[in-house]
Amino acid sequence: MEDRVEQTSQAIRNEARRLFEADEIDVFIGFESGSLPLSSRPAFLTAEEIAQDPSKIDTLVWDSFCTSNLATYLLRYYANEPNRRKKREKPYPRVGIAVKGCDCRSVYTLAKERQVQRDSLRLVGVPCAGMVDVRKIQEQCADEIVACEEVDDSISITLRNGESTKIDREKALRRSCLECRFPKPENTDSIIDTPARKPGDGGRATLEAFEQKSSDEKWQYFSDELTKCIRCNACRQACPTCWCKECFAEHTDLKWIGVGSDLTDAMVFQITRIYHQAGRCVECDACYSACPMGVDLRTYTNRIAQDVHELFDYLPDFNPETSPPLATFSEADSNDFITDPEQAHE
Numbered sequence: 521m522e523d524r525v526e527q528t529s530q531a532i533r534n535e536a537r538r539l540f541e542a543d544e545i546d547v548f549i550g551f552e553s554g555s556l557p558l559s560s561r562p563a564f565l566t567a568e569e570i571a572q573d574p575s576k577i578d579t580l581v582w583d584s585f586c587t588s589n590l591a592t593y594l595l596r597y598y599a600n601e602p603n604r605r606k607k608r609e610k611p612y613p614r615v616g617i618a619v620k621g622c623d624c625r626s627v628y629t630l631a632k633e634r635q636v637q638r639d640s641l642r643l644v645g646v647p648c649a650g651m652v653d654v655r656k657i658q659e660q661c662a663d664e665i666v667a668c669e670e671v672d673d674s675i676s677i678t679l680r681n682g683e684s685t686k687i688d689r690e691k692a693l694r695r696s697c698l699e700c701r702f703p704k705p706e707n708t709d710s711i712i713d714t715p716a717r718k719p720g721d722g723g724r725a726t727l728e729a730f731e732q733k734s735s736d737e738k739w740q741y742f743s744d745e746l747t748k749c750i751r752c753n754a755c756r757q758a759c760p761t762c763w764c765k766e767c768f769a770e771h772t773d774l775k776w777i778g779v780g781s782d783l784t785d786a787m788v789f790q791i792t793r794i795y796h797q798a799g800r801c802v803e804c805d806a807c808y809s810a811c812p813m814g815v816d817l818r819t820y821t822n823r824i825a826q827d828v829h830e831l832f833d834y835l836p837d838f839n840p841e842t843s844p845p846l847a848t849f850s851e852a853d854s855n856d857f858i859t860d861p862e863q864a865h866e
Contacts, residue, residue: 523672524714528582528646531712532618535644537577540570545616545642549593551586552579557668557677558654560585562593582618583670584652584689589806590617591626591760594636616642620651621716622696622804624705625836626760629800632844635763645708647716650690650697655814657692661685695818696805699723706838723803723822730819742787742820748813749786751779756793758810761800768792794820799828799844802836 532550539545545567552563560581569576597613619627624643631638657677658665667678675687697703697717704716730738753769756762768776769789777785794817801821808818829835832845832853 524649525581525583525670525672528712528714529580531714532582532644532646533577533580535710535712536565536580536616537570537574539616539642539644540565540567540577543567544614546613547597548580548616548618549590550580550618551582551588551590553581554585557665558585558652558657560587562588562590564593580618582646584650584675585654585670586620587651587654587694587805587809589623589626589758589760589802589804590619591623591630592758592806594627594630594641594760595763598636612637612640614640614642616644618644618646619705619708620646620648621700621702621705622648622802623760624708624838625702625802626804628707628838628840629761629802629836629844630763631840632842632847633761633763633800638840642710643705643708645705645711647704647712647714648697648700649715649717650693650700650703652689652692653694653809657687660687694805694809695723695726696803696808699726699803699822701835702838707840722826723818724826726819727823727826730823742817743783745815745817746783746786746790748815749781749790750813751781751786751789752812754810754812755807755815758806759797760802760804760806761797762793790815790817794824797821798824799832799834799846800836801825 551560554561630636663679663681699720701722
């Protein structure tokens with residue numbers, strides 16, 4: 521009997537092959553094995569490549585290391601370069617893409633914000649059993665990891681010193697996967713027949729625990745995390761809904777903040793980035809996973825998502841007809857979150 525990893529990988533290969541053979545897509549975005557242990561990297565297969573070498577489809581994989589949010593890479597296919605003000609003359613490419621629940625929510629968020637064209641996409645939904653947090657595994661290893669193998673519910677690790685160990689996959693999952701409310705993507709063009717994990721609470725328990733801290737403790741936590749920030753912008757680049765053509769942090773006229781890693785500048789950058797995700801963040805952990813310093817601001821992005829849900833009854837979803845709160849107006853909208861934020865949360 522095939523294990524879950526091989527079964528899912530083969531199903532994705534079969535679907536990608538079918539889409540190419542039916543001439544429904546020009547490019548397929550999925551994952552392939554990375555060059556280092558515990559890593560799978562985005563893969564981009566074009567119709568021309570597959571026509572020349574059909575076996576390239578067999579490089580596609582799906583395992584517990586497919587952590588990237590692939591929706592991030594769609595933006596390059598829909599840019600109106602070189603002249604952004606000129607109407608696009610060529611048709612948009614037809615893109616097939618393997619999507620987890622969080623990826624799929626990001627795709628629909630981008631479509632609502634008119635950054636991608638839903639009708640030119642073929643979404644291959646992959647029910648998610650959760651992705652591992654590599655940092656959790658590395659913390660349990662006393663030496664460099666030189667090889668790994670995932671089999672069903674465990675991950676076998678081989679270290680440089682020759683030692684080997686087996687890690688329970690469930691205990692190494694990312695926080696976002698443990699808390700995920702939508703592990704199964706919806707409203708896709710096809711769906712891989714594999715089980716998804718049980719939905720989580722969206723981080724509510726974590727936020728409730730954080731709310732018990734005093735204002736000084738919350739600010740201290742934020743300050744401690746930001747002292748690690750080196751302003752490399754990896755979080756911004758990894759986020760699928762950070763799509764501004766020019767980031768406020770790079771404006772030279774007017775210049776909002778400096779480009780260095782000064783603590784004040786880092787705070788202004790991260791606070792603005794967090795608020796920019798209001799009604800858009802899908803809690804995919806892309807920002808945390810991409811950060812080379814391990815800066816963890818997920819509690820704050822999750823809090824913004826919860827606020828938007830409570831105030832406007834909106835979550836980034838799989839429904840193309842729902843409108844983001846920042847794109848709508850109602851006379852009944854409350855202003856308490858601006859005028860009296862403490863009262864708004866009682």
